[in-house]
Amino acid sequence: MKLEIISFGQISEFIANQQIEYPGMENTDQLQQYLETSFPQLTGMKYKLAVNQNIIQANQLLTENDKVAIMPPFSGG
Template structure:
């Protein structure tokens, strides 16, 4: 399965936009484990995932050609 990864803020300093070929990963919880092992700096940070422009609040299924954004904490005002 191929997914597109985009990142923002400090995370974009070490995770560049890219397409990943992954297998055996079908949910966002599995993807977090994969990303944190592939990018060790990520494991020590707080971050949110968005799947196809929707912030992930709970474990979600990932499909081929989905886009996953990795975002640091943010606030508005």
């Protein structure tokens, strides 16, 4: 499966925007495992994932060419 990864804030310091290809990846839980294995700096860090510009709250199925954003905590109003 091919995904576009976009990172923001301090996460962009160690994960550059990129495309990844990972056979067998079906959902965001598997993506998180892949990311935390590939980028140990994420382990223990609070962050959110958004798939195609929608912040997710629970595991979600992924489809070919989804755009996934990795975002650190943010606040504002």
